[in-house]
Amino acid sequence: MKRRDFVKGIVLASGIVGITPFIPAGKFLVTTFSFKYVRQKIANVNDIPPNNRLLFTYPKTGDIEQDSDPFRKFLLIRLPNGEFKAYSAVCLHLWCIIDYKPDKVDIECPCHGSTYNAQTGVAFKGPASKQFNKTLPEVKLEIDDNGDIYANGVIGVIGYGREGA
Amino acid sequence: MDRGMYISSHLLILFGIIGTWLSLYSNISDSFKELAGVSILLIVLGLMTLPVALLKNGPPNLKQLSPTAGVLIIGVILIGLPIFTGPPRVVESGRIINITLISTEWAFNQTNPTIQVELGDRVRITLINNGTITHSIEVVGLGPPSPKINPGENITIEFVATKEGTFDYICPIPGHAEFGMHGKFIVTSRTK
Amino acid sequence: MGEKGHKNIGKLLADLYNWVIDRLRRTVLFGIRLVIPKKLLSIHGFLGMLTLVTFIILGVTGVLLAFYYKPSITQAYTSVKLINNEVEFGIIIRNIHYHAANAMLILAIYHLFYQLFSGKYKVRNEVIWITGIITGVLTFLEAYTGYDLILNERGVLAINIGASLTNSVPIIGRTLASILLGFGFSDIILHFYIFHILVIPLLMIIILTIHLPRNLIFDPPVVAVLGGAILIAAGLYPVPLGEGFNPNIPPGITVPEWYITGLYALLRTGIDKFVAGVLLPTLFIVYFLLIPFIDKNKSMSWHDRPLITGLGIAGLAQIALTTVWGFYINPNKVIGLAERLAIDPIQFYIILAIIIAASIIASYVYSIYIHPKISQNRTSNKTVKNFKFTISERAITALVIAAIAIQVILTIYSINSYANKLYNISMISMGASLTIFGFLIHLARIFSAQEGD
Numbered sequence: 001m002k003r004r005d006f007v008k009g010i011v012l013a014s015g016i017v018g019i020t021p022f023i024p025a026g027k028f029l030v031t032t033f034s035f036k037y038v039r040q041k042i043a044n045v046n047d048i049p050p051n052n053r054l055l056f057t058y059p060k061t062g063d064i065e066q067d068s069d070p071f072r073k074f075l076l077i078r079l080p081n082g083e084f085k086a087y088s089a090v091c092l093h094l095w096c097i098i099d100y101k102p103d104k105v106d107i108e109c110p111c112h113g114s115t116y117n118a119q120t121g122v123a124f125k126g127p128a129s130k131q132f133n134k135t136l137p138e139v140k141l142e143i144d145d146n147g148d149i150y151a152n153g154v155i156g157v158i159g160y161g162r163e164g165a
Numbered sequence: 166m167d168r169g170m171y172i173s174s175h176l177l178i179l180f181g182i183i184g185t186w187l188s189l190y191s192n193i194s195d196s197f198k199e200l201a202g203v204s205i206l207l208i209v210l211g212l213m214t215l216p217v218a219l220l221k222n223g224p225p226n227l228k229q230l231s232p233t234a235g236v237l238i239i240g241v242i243l244i245g246l247p248i249f250t251g252p253p254r255v256v257e258s259g260r261i262i263n264i265t266l267i268s269t270e271w272a273f274n275q276t277n278p279t280i281q282v283e284l285g286d287r288v289r290i291t292l293i294n295n296g297t298i299t300h301s302i303e304v305v306g307l308g309p310p311s312p313k314i315n316p317g318e319n320i321t322i323e324f325v326a327t328k329e330g331t332f333d334y335i336c337p338i339p340g341h342a343e344f345g346m347h348g349k350f351i352v353t354s355r356t357k
Numbered sequence: 358m359g360e361k362g363h364k365n366i367g368k369l370l371a372d373l374y375n376w377v378i379d380r381l382r383r384t385v386l387f388g389i390r391l392v393i394p395k396k397l398l399s400i401h402g403f404l405g406m407l408t409l410v411t412f413i414i415l416g417v418t419g420v421l422l423a424f425y426y427k428p429s430i431t432q433a434y435t436s437v438k439l440i441n442n443e444v445e446f447g448i449i450i451r452n453i454h455y456h457a458a459n460a461m462l463i464l465a466i467y468h469l470f471y472q473l474f475s476g477k478y479k480v481r482n483e484v485i486w487i488t489g490i491i492t493g494v495l496t497f498l499e500a501y502t503g504y505d506l507i508l509n510e511r512g513v514l515a516i517n518i519g520a521s522l523t524n525s526v527p528i529i530g531r532t533l534a535s536i537l538l539g540f541g542f543s544d545i546i547l548h549f550y551i552f553h554i555l556v557i558p559l560l561m562i563i564i565l566t567i568h569l570p571r572n573l574i575f576d577p578p579v580v581a582v583l584g585g586a587i588l589i590a591a592g593l594y595p596v597p598l599g600e601g602f603n604p605n606i607p608p609g610i611t612v613p614e615w616y617i618t619g620l621y622a623l624l625r626t627g628i629d630k631f632v633a634g635v636l637l638p639t640l641f642i643v644y645f646l647l648i649p650f651i652d653k654n655k656s657m658s659w660h661d662r663p664l665i666t667g668l669g670i671a672g673l674a675q676i677a678l679t680t681v682w683g684f685y686i687n688p689n690k691v692i693g694l695a696e697r698l699a700i701d702p703i704q705f706y707i708i709l710a711i712i713i714a715a716s717i718i719a720s721y722v723y724s725i726y727i728h729p730k731i732s733q734n735r736t737s738n739k740t741v742k743n744f745k746f747t748i749s750e751r752a753i754t755a756l757v758i759a760a761i762a763i764q765v766i767l768t769i770y771s772i773n774s775y776a777n778k779l780y781n782i783s784m785i786s787m788g789a790s791l792t793i794f795g796f797l798i799h800l801a802r803i804f805s806a807q808e809g810d
Contacts, residue, residue, distance in 0.1 A: 073604075110605070
């Protein structure tokens with residue numbers, strides 16, 4: 001190997017090694033989450049009677065601007081059998097705020113009538129039911145001995161955007 | 166005459182005329198009205214280039230002018246004519262028909278009754294929202310929709326039945342008519 | 358003072374001017390030469406420059422709007438409403454910004470197809486062609502991010518479609534979405550704002566430095582008429598505010614802006630979202646990027662390369678058709694939303710395929726059978742080349758005086774109608790006055806050209 005080529009190779013290798021630590025810095029753009037789904041107390045079991053619901057903000061920041069984001073709105077539902085469920089309150093179709101209907105035991109969207117099964121969070125009627133992804137993102141719930149309900153993480157993608165028309 | 170410019174200016178004006186016609190008069194879809202602003206820009210751009218295209222290297226001859234005349238005639242017919250030949254004026258019959266509709270999910274008055282009026286009648290529809298969500302009322306083709314009203318509120322719309330035929334009265338909030346909030350609104354010819 | 362003092366001041370100013378110019382000669386500014394034509398030229402020669410002019414108009418009005426706009430969930434809509442209803446001249450600035458964006462897109466498309474049919478992408482212009490296509494795509498993205506910023510129902514519909522398209526990209530979709538959209542509305546609005554006012558314009562300016570030719574033709578009359586056209590369009594069809602997005606209130610049916618309805622029509626055919634919304638448009642753009650490498654024919658004229666011409670006509674027709682089709686919503690309000698919006702995919706794609714086939718066949722038929730006959734005829738009767746359009750001095754004087762008089766009337770009318778809150782009429786009169794100004798410059802040009810003879 002010529003001396004010149006060797007020097008070139010060394011410079012190249014050094015450059016590559018020098019740049020390497022900057023590559024993971026691309027994560028700066030990807031993790032733009034202005035918040036993380038931390039464990040947060042929502043309510044107590046006694047706050048909400050069976051077959052009823054509660055709209056809550058998660059994660060709550062205390063900033064009015066941030067907390068008004070529809071993507072932070074969730075629906076805590078106590079089913080008639082006493083079971084607790086919590087879903088994202090944003091309809092999968094056009095991002096309206098959905099609501100629980102105690103008389104029908106399902107979740108309805110006021111905008112285009114998408115209707116979700118309250119037990120599973122799967123849409124069975126309206127535009128959302130015609131999508132490929134028709135399951136509402138669900139909040140992982142934890143209930144401690146005092147009956148306090150905590151939210152701890154979300155399964156699914158909020159604001160995926162509608163599919164089809 | 167500049168050939169490229171000659172063709173393009175005619176195309177621009179033609180596209181603009183079709184766009185304007187769609188946005189102003191076409192009954193095919195309500196949303197075409199959004200095309201209007203763009204169509205005006207197309208027409209102005211075409212008109213701006215037309216004289217240059219025609220006058221370059223000498224005055225145009227009759228053969229070259231005939232497409233221009235054609236495009237302009239199409240424009241006058243499509244855009245100008247509907248202004249003069251609008252729908253015939255309907256003389257009001259003098260009757261006032263008062264109708265009350267009660268909206269619930271998902272029907273008007275439970276059964277969506279068929280409403281029948283005569284040509285020229287003044288119709289007043291009062292909508293009472295007894296449902297749990299927002300509703301509204303529109304007689305498609307005879308008037309604009311009423312504002313949306315919340316549960317417990319009511320609103321009155323008023324219009325004159327100017328066209329004969331069978332129309333739909335619906336809740337214009339997307340999805341609601343699909344779930345059943347629609348009925349027939351029939352305008353018959355005048356009896357006397 | 359007196360005669361001498363005037364002379365000294367004049368010399369001082371001239372020296373200062375020369376000093377500045379001398380220093381500027383070293384900068385990039387003097388790499389570009391602004392050519393002001395002495396007679397009326399075909400605008401095809403400087404369509405790109407006209408697009409640049411609208412870009413500058415957009416930059417100026419955009420900066421003005423940015424003084425009042427607030428990129429936040431709660432204040433985006435209300436701040437635009439404030440600009441529209443309360444801020445002095447806010448409604449006019451906003452309308453110029455909106456209609457100049459429309460004009461920029463139209464001019465960009467016009468520019469693209471003129472260059473395509475006239476074969477200007479050849480003769481070592483490949484890089485200029487490619488940067489032009491990229492600038493065009495960026496213009497589209499700039500317009501898209503711009504009209505979402507108001508956060509009304511129409512904007513949120515577009516954001517929703519954009520989000521779902523980004524998410525639909527295989528493998529990298531989720532990562533891409535988190536880069537472009539962030540998380541939640543407050544991120545989306547901030548990201549779009551940064552893209553709209555900083556990232557995309559900056560990229561456009563950088564790419565334009567490799568796109569613009571050294572000699573820029575700046576024709577004042579045409580630019581004035583263009584400005585007038587924008588104002589007249591703004592006055593006739595002022596952009597509405599729309600309904601602010603409220604997730605608790607059902608939105609009415611809205612269609613996106615006209616430059617997205619083509620894409621919207623593709624999406625509404627119901628085939629796979631990634632194919633319809635991302636793959637097909639990308640293929641369309643890639644085809645345009647590759648044209649200089651597909652077309653190896655040395656000839657510039659369009660009838661010597663029927664395939665490229667045919668595909669070009671097909672592209673234009675497809676843009677027109679899909680744009681109009683995207684606006685179409687089934688007027689039967691009784692059937693469901695999904696059915697009203699659905700477009701029959703078989704019908705849609707067959708028509709698009711027929712357009713391609715018909716354009717190519719027509720193009721071949723023209724260049725093989727019709728064009729030779731026409732050119733034979735044409736050589737036999739050549740038109741007079743030495744045509745000259747002359748206007749008498751008296752006529753020009755009369756025209757100029759009449760034009761200025763109308764301009765004065767229009768200006769007074771415009772100010773008066775603004776004071777009376779008749780903003781539409783104010784904008785139309787401003788536009789008409791600007792258009793007359795354009796004609797006046799042209800008359801002045803004819804006049805000085807005749808004097809020179």
